Amino acid sequence: MAAGPVWMEYIAFLKSLPALNAQEESQRMTAIRKAYQTAIVTPCHHIEQLWKEYENFENSVSRQLAKGLVSEYQPKYNSARAVYRERKKYVDEIDWNMLAEEMQWMAWKRLLAFEKGNPQRIDAASANKRIEFTYEQCLMYLYHYPDIWYDYATWHAKSGSTDAAIKVFQRALKALPESELLRYAYLELEESRGATPEAKQVYESLFTDGTRNTSLAQIQYIRFLRRTEGVEAARKYFLDARKSPNCTYHVYVAYAMIAFCLDKEPKMAHNVFEAGLKRFMNEPAYILEYADFLSRLNDDKNIRALFERALSSLPAEGSVEVWKRFVEFEQTYGDLASMLKVEQRRKEALSGTTEDEASALEGSLQDIVSRYRFMDLWPCSSQELDHLSRQEWLTRNFNKKSDKLAVSNGAGLMGIV
Template identity: 80%
Template sequence: MADNYSVEAAELLANEALHLPILEAVPIYEQLLATFPTAAKYWKQYVEAHMAVNNDDATKQLFSRCLLNCLQIPLWRCYIRFIRKVNEKKGVEGLEETRKAFDFMLSYVGADIASGPVWMEYITFLKSMPMRVQAQSTQEESQRMTAVRKAYQKAIVTPTHHVEQLWKDYENFENSVSRALAKGLVSEYQPKYNSARAVYREQKKYVDEIDWNMLAVPPSGSYKEELQWMAWKRFLAFEKGNPQRIDSTSANKRIAFTYEQCLMYLYHYPDIWYDYATWHAKSGAVDSAIKVFQRALKALPDSEMLKYAYAELEESRGAIQVEQPAKKVYESLLGDGVNATALSHIQYIRFLRRTEGVEAARKYFLDARKSPNCTYHVFVAYAMMAFCLDKDPKVAHNVFEVGLKRFMHEPGYILE
């Protein structure tokens, strides 16, 4: 593993940055986060360093860089703290901004098992919103109660560490509003809450196996990494089973959320990116799958497996788009052609035949075979394609003949 992924060195740097003035700490944080872009704890520390000296613009910038890739409760609570602070003196407008920020936050991390305190904070915030004019008080009070009720009703059907407390609070809330109405509402939500609580107890077993402090490093094959990879796989399988029997849109949102969290830790694992993109594609969300592949290739630009999978998906979208993303991916795998692998030649020939026809594939093969790095596998693949797909035994025979002159000393070729 490359030295710059040393966890010990990263922790030392983070600790050093903690005790430096912000201007001196910035390059350290930037270095850390260039290596560990999904390390929520370092983003949080970086943000808090700016918040401590009231660098509001810098803080906003940082949040815009990290929030959507780091779906982690402590970081997002830090965001809410910041939003509340900058809006506290802005009156009604500030309160509305804060409410929107809570909604934004809960739409991203409201499904987290640790989101209970966020729901509680949001509900407390809604309850405390002041009313403006006495004449409007009845209507406003009614709207406020409706908003609080809606928040509670979302919170009590979410499996979190605080689901039982939230349920008790909800019962008290409904009884304080109207005992007559409370009975009906409580009995309506009781089974939904029971289901959330049961799922929480199951979910907790999977969550407890995960190391939430782990930094995303390239896999080195260690036993601990293997355990974490397996723990995440089990957790994802659990979520995919839709244990709460919620509607498919909500279930898919939960699964996507779990994948996003998983990638904060298994950022360098091509199979996780691949599974995530494939899951999207199978769910019919091809555009989302494409976006995941694009992110994956930014994270792992050297992964050939991801490139081939991405090219295949782009190609499967039907009509060849003007910008031909699939072709570009295949061309990137060929590079300058000098160091191209046999596999990249073969896959490109097959791609050309599928998309541009037999002649385009033939032309490329004639060029590729001149390359000093072109192995016998390319000849075999092209000959078999001509024979099996183009039904042209003559071309196949000729290719094998030409190859024989060049690869006479290759037992593998003779056997083919």
């Protein structure tokens, strides 16, 4: 769009060229006409001035010829001028001297969307060149914005230029080597085109270049191997991954569910969960995942055994969610006696927690609500539920105030003594 002054200088240069004979003069006039005709259909600065100069030029050569040429180019000029005015609105929002910030990011996104609409109605190849040029300009300012790199690569891929998309991703990873999002996006592209060796190299770079989340990378690599190379490849990598000191319980859960859901091997999945339990008995989230798996197997005996094993080793403050799930399990699958027994054990176990669960766990209608609700079906009206919640909040805060008052009075008495 800034090419207007360049066109004007170029045309002035052509006009200044000497013509020693009629043939050279004819060639000079043809070159000037061609330059004007290209400039006036280009949405650029000074387009209106260029049009006026073009009209004067044609009239100075031949009024009769000028009438036909001007009529032919008038609609093209009008279209280019309209596009110029519309494009200028987006370009004017961009501060070319400002460092990258959110408002500039939004301005560039709007300009890119405008260009993708092909406002000039030019052929696909030319339109793509314009869009590519705009992306390259944008990256000069938003070089460290991963979403711009991603948009650029994705646009290339959707346009059928997979090789160009790969090159953009490779540039992006040099610009932002710590961006895991861009690596995973690049991996998707390589895998989608069947380039398994290339995708494996990118996965391996996640581990060699360092990643903030090793377990996530391990899980995604296991899934990738399962998709592309089969059961044995995934299993072999899991056996290696679990030896890593950075391996967390998430890897065990992920592989167990692959074995269960994809490989249809519930025994293998069970063995994986059991192996993980030796390392992650003190991880409440792992216990709950294991319990969910056993629920899918309808293995109520082992679910109870799991809860008992976990609660015997978990500290009180870390057992809240496990107790909650144990109670929910008994409320759903147990008889009334087992339900009440587990609820009472939970109250006793959590009565001394730092969160002071005692007040909330005292017998109340909330217990009945908990036992007899199902999904979004409640054994009471919304007004009753609000009232019970309000009572629980008041009781908890009253107990806290009472504790503070007791401490205060004790300190006073000690002062008197």
